[in-house]
Amino acid sequence: MVDVAMVGAGQTPYGTHPAAMKDMWADAVRSCFASIDGDLAPASVDEVFLGSTAFGGGQLGNTAAYLAEHAGMAGVPARRIENACASSGFALRDGWAAIASGRADVVVVGGVEKMNDLTPERKRYWLGVSGDTEWERLAGLTFPGTYALMARRHMHEHGSTHDDLVHISVKNHAHALDNPDAHLRKDVSFEKAANGMVIADPLTLYDCCPTSDGAAAVVLASADVARKLTDAPVWMRGSGAASDHLALHDRPSLTTLAATRSAASQAYAQSGYAASDLDVVEVHDCFTVAELLATEDLGLTESGQGGVFARNGEGKRNEGRTTVNGSGGLKAKGHPLGATGAGQAVEVFKQLRGQAGPRQVRDAEVGLTHNVGGSGATCAVHVFGRSLE
Amino acid sequence: MILNEMMAGNALISIEEAVVVASAFHVGDRRVHAPDADDLTILIDALEAWRHHGHEGPVEVDLHESERSLFAASLPWLTVKEGADHVAHRFQCGAAVTARESGLDVDAVSVPSDLRISVDADAHAAINTAWSTEMGTANVSQGAYVSGQVHDLGLKARLGMLAQAGPIWPPRGSMADGGEPQHGACLSMAARVVSWTRLIAAGCPSEFAIRAPILGGLTSMILSFEEGPSGVFLYADGHPNDVNIDDEVLLIVRRVYAQDGVLRYGRKAIRL
Known part of the structure; x- marks a missing residue:
């Protein structure tokens, strides 16, 4: 199997953009190629793997061809990969596989989502289409509801509290203050987050990520090509992916995401690293309880101890054991659905190359991205390292 | 008659050869459906209560065409038959299952005041209007x-x-x-x-x-x-x-x- 490295990474700021989807994607690709140390042009890549839910349906079909053309890659084999919020996490896995298998030498992997140009009614419709439509949706559930069900059950089984979730919200907002690309750059006090408007009991506004516009892209290369392009490649050491029952009620447990555990197990085994080796972790905190569960499912703490992990500040940048969502995470950096997984890789790329500026994690050697689709029906986990050893 | 329980938002009357359910929801003295109920659901409530009280056997039910598949799926245990031993009746915001010869005047059933659930007239009207809007052909996916x-x-x-x-x-x-x-x-x-x-x-x-x-x-x-x-x-x-x-x-x-x-x-x- 061919070793694979990230040699370039870039993204747009996340937020509410005046730019169209195609323009955001082109911006992200330009930013990505500008970060490559050597010379490489978009038109010379072998393949494009694009994650997007095509939110709003504006270009639901042939999205990848449309966007490749707008980013200087007309004619390059391109496809859209859709796994809800995990779309570009799976695009990353497919791009990695294309190179690891020897089929390609250089690929572009990325994602894009335009979410804030819809009426509230259309946005509400599109925010629900990735859940289980036949049973969950007709029982009144959208994703705030499914994650609220998980949160209440975790509190019942493990004694976690809403205050534990508030700690996660406050931490991620604090981290985002140092991220110029973050959607929500504002200091949020514990008191404010603890008293937010209830969205889906027990979750409040401050437990929920925003709906963001944004795009992100990375360039992956085979080891031989990577070494020609840069002296500081970020190696993809492990890739894992899994799926689970779409509907929450079909799963044996509401307090763990089996897809995360399976994907993480694969990625750790392939990489040779363990959870205790991680310096930088970007987890899928679409809701604060999702981060709580991720810290358990990724092995950063024991099962049932996610609340304690959050309460003790163990994910705080340069303070805790492992920096969790040093970018601000989905909660504060933002969540442009199809771009989120690629955006996580962009953050790890910068952190492992020491290019994260004021949010730099000290001595960052090993990183992980964790990208979840919906309420856990799909998950992609990737482990990255500064070295191949 | 013995009014013996509330069930699914209904007052339930059970006598030897009959089960009567009537919506407990009232606007003033007027009996109305619960926010999610209608004539079909209360008929199904009555038949489920009938079974719950140990009755069985074929029933004659007068159904609208649009109700047939919903009714059959809801009550898979029920045998619907013309000229059956039991008959399902409908009356205002209520339904009854009686033995064919019982002679029970189901239209005379009313819910005692202490068992009524009082609802605000404006809220009730708003829900009914909302259902009408929702059922309109303009409300498309x-x-x-x-x-x-x-x-x-x-x-x-x-x-x-x-x-x-x-x-x-x-x-x-x-x-x-x-x-x-x-x-x-x-x-x-x-x-x-x-x-x-x-x-x-x-x-x-x-x-x-x-x-x-x-x-x-x-x-x-x-x-x-x-x-x-x-x-x-x-x-x-x-x-x-x-x-x-x-x-x-x-x-x-x-x-x-x-x-x-x-x-x-x-x-x-x-x-x-």
């Missing part, structure tokens, strides 16, 4: 949704709680070994709360966008059945005053939502 065909194909599982062997509910299309799923039994209508949430109106799916603001959001629950499977269900006819994990609930047939001019029904939960 914006795209991917549960089509009428998909809904109808799932009726036996949705209303009758029919599972496949295992038991697995709702039924799947194929087994892990590639084999065809085998039909199993229907799940019991009683279940236990595993988790619950109450969503504000803005957090509800677009299918509920018209009624959710009037209801103040929706209450959803994950329920576990004693046979093993779990499911997710709305709470019926508003919000529970109090709900806790491990509470026991009963599943009853109610309206869920309307779209594209078609009313969809399903099971909803109510506390025992």
